[in-house]
Amino acid sequence: MGPWARETCLRWRWKQFRFETVFTVPEIILWDGVKEESDFASRTETINGTPASRDRTHVAPAPNQTMQIHEEKASGRRKLMFTNRTFRALDPQSELVCWLGMLEALHEHEADVERFNGYRCPLPTPEQLRPAVTFRRRSWDFQSSDTIRPHAVSNIFDIAVLVHRLGMTWQDFRPQDGLLRAEGNGHLLISTFSRSVGIILQYMRVGPSSHSNHYIQSTAADKMGFGILAGFPPLDIPEYTIGSTSEVLATADRLDPSGTLRRITTDIRHPQFCPTCLFGFSDIIPLASGMLRARGSTIVRLPVPSEYVVGLTCHREVSPPAYRSTASPPVNLVDEFLPSKRPQQTDPTPQAFQVFHHRLQQHIASHPETTSPTLRWVLAQYETLQRTHPAWEDEPLALSLLNDRPLPFLDAVHDTWDQATAYLTALDAATPPLPRLRYAALMAAHIAQAVHYWKDATDRVKGEGGKGPREHFGGKDWVAEGAHCYWDYLPVVAAGVRARGCLVEDGLVREAWCVMMLRAFCWWRAHYMVGMGEEAGRVEVGVEVGRLPSRWWGSRLPVYVG
Helix, strand or coil: CHHHHHHCEEEEECCCCEEEEEEEEEEEEEECCCCCCCCCHHHEEECCCCHHHHHHCCCCCCHHHHHHHHHHHHHCCCCCCCCHHHHCCCCCCCCCCCHHHHHHHHHHHHHHHHHCCCCCCCCCECCECEEEEEEEEEEHHHCCCCCCCCCEEEEHHHHHHHHHHCCCEEEEEEHHHCEEEEEECCEEEEEEEECCCEEEEEEEECCCCCHHHCCCCCHHHHHHCCCEECCEHHHCECCEECCCHHHHHHHHHHHCCCCHHHHHHHHHCCCCCCCCCCCCHHHHHHHHCCCCCCCCCCCCEEECCCCCCCECCECCCCCCHHHHHCCCCCCCCCHHHCHHHCCCCCCCCCHHHHHHHHHHHHHHHHCCCCCCHHHHHHHHHHHHHHHHCHHHCCHHHHHHHHHHCCHHHHHHHHHHHHHHHHHHHHHHCCCCCCCCCCHHHHHHHHHHHHCCHHHHHHHHHHCHHHCCCCCCCCCCHHHHHHHHHHHHCHHHHHHHHHHCCCCCCHHHHHHHHHHHHHHHHHHHHCCEEECCCHHHCCCCCCCECCECCHHHCCCCCEEEEC
16 A cells, blocks of 8 residues: 555454454545535545645655655655655556556646646636545455455546546446446556456556646536536526437437427438538537636647537548448448548648638628628637637647647637627627527527538539539538538528527627637637547447446446555
8 A cells, every 4th residue: 555554553452352454545536625524625635746735645756846855854844754765656566556556647647737727726616626535444344355455445437537637548438337448648447347346447557648638627628528518607508418319319409499400410310321420510519618728728638529520610531430430431422521532631721710701701891881890800800810820720730739739829719719708698698778699599590500501512512403612712612612501591590599589680690690600610729629530549339439428427336446
């Protein structure tokens, strides 16, 4: 047990005339900082990588903290337990418990996240769970006969989230069968099953870790790893679950009770069409989510919340998972979209961005007297980002940087997102005589039409119905044409907003829609979905591209770390 051995003691039992061995093990949890019982906080220590935190959780200081520890000892301010022999790295071949290595990895990770300003505030909150250790007293009298080393305690939910945060990817996730396996970013976690104990995890450090593999550290970001969108209360957006086909259809029913959205979404996912795509529907991710990236941080990675999230607000040239797992591609697709005929790199210019920009320019030029200041602001913000930051319209550049995107660029899109959100919040909260346009109604009306764009765009490209393609700015035909279709849908979107109880004019809907689309573009540029492409690696049963079933969110099924 390494330094934790100082918590072990012998208790004399007079009635039995013997010593009882009493020891302490950590319960590794995600803590929200709320005191659930009177003495809970006093027995819980947050893991944050500082020398004081390492001392309180009985983990040796990091090499760069050694001098600081010695200075504190010399000054007499505090007596720490560490000696020179505890500075040696843990030997994986030793007989020490492996949860010592896990605690060390968590301290190292938290210190690295703090270095990149990955937390919104230094203390744990319900919106920002942080790893912590709760001290649990145990008696060796009640250990099972096949236990030779003390086990740390945790639960399946906390372990699942910590695996994501450490940069690992779940390769197998079947807690009901006792089978768990995750690896990546220099870590390996595997499970065994004991009839007398339950699921026992074995952790190993197999290589160095990189900050490029860090994820955004927030509860809303953690939920995405379970296929859950946390919603955005300032705009009255509730929580949505989109991790599986049945959950997508249930969400479609919530957005459009008439059933039309469910039917179109089902048609898109038909096995003979494109079974892994959610064209148009995937816009719900940037529209229904808050800004998850922390201000001043370059950490932008998120676990992918749905099976396929490529859309016009963020187009990436990747092969959908189903194409890689089937012998032949689905039929009835445009030739350029077939895996054998399409490049595997990202298109250098996001056509949806460009089409939005040019259509907005054309609208303002053709209606100079009636154009509102808000639309002019949207155009000015777009062109400022385009002129100042190359990554705004350079898709490969934005996606290649990952957690290394320039901080001024991230702060600029964050500022624009904040201003767009403030405008939409004011519209949502307007009282008579000002017109009120509920953001939830606008989002639902947009998605109800956006799901049509794939078919309408491909029909245009092929010249069906007597309508030919429009200006595509040198990019993929169906992508650019789909963005044109979004503008074509605006009158129908306005009618859908009115059908949802917001009696507003088409002009206000167009204005709010443009702000909403700019806000969605900014959201995508401030985040990166892990699991959209080949970086997901090979996965087994029980988990899809690193995403876990939503039913395991909040699960307290106990697991043990050996």
